[in-house]
Amino acid sequence: MxxxxxxxxxxxxxxxxxxxxxxxxxxxxxxxxxxxxxxxxxxxxxxxxxxxxxxxxxxxxxxxxxxxxxxxxxxxxxxxxxxxxxxxxxxxxxxxxxxxxxxxxxxxxxxxxxxxxxxxxxxxxxxxxxxxxxxxxxxxxxxxxxxxxxxxxxxxxxxxxxxxxxxxxxxxxxISNVMEAMKFLHNGGIGDVFMARGLCIKPRDSFGIAKDSAPPATLHYDRWLGPATYRPYNEKKGHYNWHWFWDTGNGDTGNQGPHQFDIARWGLNKNEHPVSVYSHGGVYGIDPKECAQETPNTQTSIFKYEDGKMLEFETRGRYSNAESSLDIRIGNMFYGTEGYLELNGSTWKAFRRREEKPFAGSQKSADVKKPVDPLTxxxxxxxxxxxxxxxxxxxxxxxxxxINEGFFSSSLPLLANISYRLSRELKFMGGSRDNEKFVNDAEADAMLTRVYRPPYVVPNEV
Missing domain, CATH: 3.40.50.720 (NAD(P)-binding Rossmann-like Domain)
Known part of the structure; x- marks a missing residue:
């Protein structure tokens, strides 16, 4: 270029x-x-x-x-x-x-x-x-x-x-309320935060199956496929459905999930990679003969950082209850030594120890008039x-x-998917950009990148 x-x-x-x-x-x-x-x-x-x-x-x-x-x-x-x-x-x-x-x-x-x-x-x-x-x-x-x-x-x-x-x-x-919740956590609002939890409860039905065919006349298919391994055009693997195939997407853990992964890491105040990851799950409630989906619709992922703090993530693509007093389906919870915090969209509530009523949250300051950016x-x-x-x-x-912040948050679901695909816990070294590899695991290391389809190649030297 x-x-x-x-x-x-x-x-x-x-x-x-x-x-x-x-x-x-x-x-x-x-x-x-x-x-x-x-x-x-x-x-x-x-x-x-x-x-x-x-x-x-x-x-x-x-x-x-x-x-x-x-x-x-x-x-x-x-x-x-x-x-x-x-x-x-x-x-x-x-x-x-x-x-x-x-x-x-x-x-x-x-x-x-x-x-x-x-x-x-x-x-x-x-x-x-x-x-x-x-x-x-x-x-x-x-x-x-x-x-x-x-x-x-x-x-x-x-x-x-x-x-x-x-x-x-x-x-x-x-989002101002989310920024406020993160500041509250970082200032010790619920003590030392030792665990963050993210939720992606987003039921999705089967999108069906189709035979390979010629691409529409409006679609420049080679360009659309770009870096991905060549495959014949299939309407069920194209627009939006690309999310559910490994060559082009990352499943819902890597689709909706990154937003809540980002909040979880932000709340933990971790500007680093985890040292271990274990993720498991599968495709449930959908007949594989009627849907070609590769990525899981149900997935649990657990990460641990060097200091022992944890990040849990739950992806549920079938029927499910919500969680917490805020009925969270897409959101986060944080657990500290002095209490816990729930975050649903821009609404958050913090609870002290075993108390049943929140002592802090976005609702507490709802009547306070905050400065408004006249340009936004x-x-x-x-x-x-x-x-x-x-x-x-x-x-x-x-x-x-x-991009540095976005990279650390995006890496979490990507690491989880490697663990899921290999069906085992993985140890990761992430201390520096030269050390972003798994511990003595060539098979997992190979999945940190991909084989690019020329001429759509991400170069070693940018």
Missing amino acids: QKNYPRREFIKKSALAGAGVTIGAMGLSAKSYAAIPGANERLNLAVIGIHGQGQTHINNWCSLKSSRNIRVKTLCDADEQWFDSRAKIVVDKTGEKPLTEWDMRKVFDDKEIDAVSIAMPNHWHALGAIWACQAGKHVYVEKPASHDVWEGRKMIEAARKYNRRMQVGFQNRS PPGGTEHYANFIDAIRSDHNNDLHCD
């Missing part, structure tokens, strides 16, 4: 670069924001992968048009069938018609594009992000950050080498806005989920 750098390095020249703070934290009005040197320079974005979660990306970026002075210039997808409907969203929301392109390399070659928003299938995240950095683009990338552990490390190397901001889509990092529209755009603010400030530390 040719190394092109963005048009006009206005970001480094802005007043915010010197201040080292984010726009939202400054509490500026849209008029005041526009007066900042550099802020008047519009930021051009491209969304790569516009089906499914990509549509969410489009809506959020369009909502930030005025408050963050951005433009969705290009929509890119290997399947052209989405072009008209997604372009209409941009036109309706911003009044501007975006370009459409199926070849992401042409997007990277466009010197007017400052940043890309990646919502492609998991197996494309790393290579797409690395190519973008090499072309001088900043990157917002969906979770999990990468499809395997090794290529996640390469994403960090690329972001640092080319000095690009790279934000991972763990949106909870930008409602509707979950805070994490996207933070990415733009960090581009303008030119500081990785302003990102709520820099």
